[in-house]
């Protein structure tokens with residue numbers, strides 16, 4: 001961008017931000033804060049809601065709460081500002097997979113959409129020229145939303161433990177300067193794809209390969225170090241392809257991708273289910289219907305985007321092996337030995353990328369680990385017919401209507417229901433309204449309405465007192481005004 005274009009873009013964005021301010025004014029947003037101030041166990045006022053994670057879902061949750069008049073909130077993120085979420089950390093695709101026109105976390109306000117921001121900052125014609133959204137541009141947009149909505153975000157703040165605390169939640173936070181304890185009435189876990197169990201690495205992969213001979217696809221990888229090397233990739237999903245392409249572009253000599261299937265999945269069923277009906281309706285289905293739909297989605301893994309496949313196969317040195325389930329991957333000196341089921345000949349490589357996605361297991365989720373035995377999972381609440389039994393899916397938490405955790409035992413800690421899971425783990429309970437762009441607006445509306453209603457219920461005595469004290473003299477300017485009778 002030339003200095004002139006940069007100047008035009010800055011003035012376009014400044015004008016756009018005035019439009020955002022005007023839109024908010026026209027909608028009366030944000031409304032006055034209304035919840036009661038309640039003391040916490042340490043005598044300090046409780047925070048109403050702590051949102052953990054300042055990525056797309058954390059932004060939408062925080063904005064929704066503020067727009068619901070619940071303004072005593074904090075947002076904490078372990079990453080530095082501008083590096084929340086996967087976009088500049090472990091995402092390796094050139095562009096987002098989603099189409100560019102989705103409203104995403106705009107909270108129903110046109111000037112907050114990606115399109116409105118992009119048109120304002122990129123100048124005339126930019127939107128038409130844009131094919132899909134580059135991931136660094138998406139990160140810029142999310143950072144702009146954080147700023148223009150003045151969200152109360154603290155970066156470099158890692159939540160390491162959540163614990164019941166006399167009707168509230170105690171939140172242990174580690175920062176560069178030490179550890180502190182916050183108390184909140186409610187907590188929203190907007191902790192992303194890895195936020196419900198971390199990275200999934202199958203047992204067949206020798207942990208002794210780390211750090212010099214292997215990495216998970218969703219970890220930081222120094223691809224410069226892999227120049228001239230032979231890379232084995234375990235898995236055939238989108239992250240596998242993104243990592244293969246990145247390694248080859250960085251000069252890797254060869255990539256061998258090992259895939260269990262005989263062909264790649266052909267259809268992205270998630271796109272077929274990206275409809276308002278699914279977003280609004282899945283949470284209203286009974287357990288059998290929700291489970292069957294979730295199993296269907298899980299059985300129909302999406303294909304990698306065609307752009308990603310074309311990007312990868314454009315590079316020399318790429319090989320894909322179908323019908324090649326990896327039985328073991330282990331260290332042999334300075335190389336990786338990969339054994340394929342049913343094949344006596346081992347394959348070797350200089351480095352292994354494990355592209356097997358994320359796990360769902362609350363016991364492995366640092367902030368919830370101590371509470372995990374008390375949390376109800378789908379396995380606790382629903383027994384599917386044998387054909388639909390999927391033990392790995394049974395570990396998903398069984399959530400209430402407002403994304404709140406449920407107790408496994410009736411006499412378990414009631415405070416669990418003050419923790420709202422607003423990440424991918426909500427999928428079987430409420431549908432694809434958390435961890436993906438198309439449904440995020442529906443999810444945020446549902447979450448924030450549920451939290452506002454729960455706080456209102458708890459504060460009903462305070463709200464009645466406030467109502468009693470409300471004495472605005474409507475008739476003061478008329479002959480029927482009776483002083484002292486307001």
Ligand SMILES: Cc1cc2nc3c(=O)[nH]c(=O)nc-3n(C[C@H](O)[C@H](O)[C@H](O)COP(=O)(O)OP(=O)(O)OC[C@H]3O[C@@H](n4cnc5c(N)ncnc54)[C@H](O)[C@@H]3O)c2cc1C
Nearest residue numbers: 053055056057077078084085096097098159191192436437
């Ligand atoms: C590589 C990749 C590509 C994707 N592409 C698309 C796409 O094209 N379209 C689409 O719809 N979806 C896509 N998704 C899915 C989804 O949109 C993203 O995962 C998105 O980042 C979800 O937003 P989020 O706010 O839930 O999580 P994130 O953006 O991951 O944000 C979670 C935040 O929580 C913070 N955090 C986690 N734990 C703690 C803790 N204990 N204490 C403090 N902070 C914590 C993290 O630092 C992080 O910043 C993609 C996902 C990935 C991984």
